[in-house]
Amino acid sequence: MRFGFTEDQERFRADVRKTLRSAEVQAAAAAATGAFGVEPDARPLYRLLGELGLLTVHWPVEYGGRGRSLTDAAIVAEELVRAGVPDTFHVNTVQIVGQFLLMAGSEEQKQRYLPPIARGESFASVLYTEPDAGSDLGGLRAVAEADGDGYRITGTKVFSLKTRFVDLGLCAARTTPGAGKYQGISLFLVDMRAPGVTVSMIPGIGDEHFHRVDLDAVAVPGANLLGPRDEGWPLLNEALAIERTGLDYYLKAEHWLDAALEALVEGEPEAVPGGLLEQIGRWHGALAADHVLAWEVLTGIAADRVDQVATAVAKYHSSELAQSIAVWAADIPNPEQRANRTGATVTLESAYREAPGLTLSAGTSEVMLQIMAASFDSIGQGD
Numbered sequence: 001m002r003f004g005f006t007e008d009q010e011r012f013r014a015d016v017r018k019t020l021r022s023a024e025v026q027a028a029a030a031a032a033t034g035a036f037g038v039e040p041d042a043r044p045l046y047r048l049l050g051e052l053g054l055l056t057v058h059w060p061v062e063y064g065g066r067g068r069s070l071t072d073a074a075i076v077a078e079e080l081v082r083a084g085v086p087d088t089f090h091v092n093t094v095q096i097v098g099q100f101l102l103m104a105g106s107e108e109q110k111q112r113y114l115p116p117i118a119r120g121e122s123f124a125s126v127l128y129t130e131p132d133a134g135s136d137l138g139g140l141r142a143v144a145e146a147d148g149d150g151y152r153i154t155g156t157k158v159f160s161l162k163t164r165f166v167d168l169g170l171c172a173a174r175t176t177p178g179a180g181k182y183q184g185i186s187l188f189l190v191d192m193r194a195p196g197v198t199v200s201m202i203p204g205i206g207d208e209h210f211h212r213v214d215l216d217a218v219a220v221p222g223a224n225l226l227g228p229r230d231e232g233w234p235l236l237n238e239a240l241a242i243e244r245t246g247l248d249y250y251l252k253a254e255h256w257l258d259a260a261l262e263a264l265v266e267g268e269p270e271a272v273p274g275g276l277l278e279q280i281g282r283w284h285g286a287l288a289a290d291h292v293l294a295w296e297v298l299t300g301i302a303a304d305r306v307d308q309v310a311t312a313v314a315k316y317h318s319s320e321l322a323q324s325i326a327v328w329a330a331d332i333p334n335p336e337q338r339a340n341r342t343g344a345t346v347t348l349e350s351a352y353r354e355a356p357g358l359t360l361s362a363g364t365s366e367v368m369l370q371i372m373a374a375s376f377d378s379i380g381q382g383d
Helices: 007-020 021-030 043-051 070-082 088-106 107-118 233-244 248-267 274-302 308-329 336-339 343-357 365-380
Strands: 123-128 142-147 150-161 166-176 185-191 197-201 210-220
Touching: 007 021, 007 365, 021 043, 043 088, 070 088, 070 142, 070 274, 088 107, 088 166, 088 233, 088 336, 123 150, 142 166, 150 166, 150 185, 166 233, 185 210, 185 233, 233 308, 248 274, 248 308, 248 336, 248 343, 274 308, 308 343
Parallel strands: 123 166
Antiparallel strands: 142 150, 150 210, 166 185, 197 210
């Protein structure tokens, strides 16, 4: 383990935890939590978190942050989930799109888009995946054609979350078709309310809904090109690495195991069947390892090191672990608990429905293994 927390960080965690346990935040979090296939609007909760200064603590003050460290931001992310705050808006808007804007955006883009995100007034989604381009984004077909000083984007994106609530999309499209599988790709910031953008829901079993986004010659100003034209592939790899810290999946796994234990003991620790104790111990051991992997990636990013192999390891381990815990815990609630719809039961039912997508989103497990294997091959060849 190569990370630890200072006294100041421990005090900061305690303050954040106290704030998130307030009656106001807890009521807003409960109202924003989906169940039984119903997905409420979580934006009022995030506006409250923005007012409390908890969304972007590590961003520079000029962009609406508090100038704290990336470690402090990860502490907040942990405490948000542990306080029952639905985290998809935070993951997509702050941890992925916002963080990427900080790293690769122009000064004008940062000044325009980051402060509203920090205040909880603006939200973003990731528009990478297409019907014929899932884990291998080299197969994407969306095209951005030059149009005066800007572009017009045409194509279809799928499997984005919270998209009907968001204002901004981080979109990958081809600016030079035919340049090569991984060449001629650019990244854009798309106004999701612009003419030509159509958002529809994709049927699914989870409480959070996937969406399809059809882009029909959507006008995008040239100022919304993120990074150099045709140089999107290296940026995409960097963006995906940021997305694959594993922390969000680890927190799901931790939350679901806690719910399973709650359903098992019903207030009586000695009620845990002896035959399950060994497996519970193994889950806790795996969670401890998972936590270390996530923080290894986070400390690297904090030091401006984005290790794509480390992120692949963290994403693979954390998503597989969370999925395994959800499947294991599915049969734990007894018939009486299911009938009473206890909090733990509702959590575990939702987890079971969410679990299948964990090893697909942000890169499939097979792709993560491929990244690891390529690294091992390189080492074996002396590169």
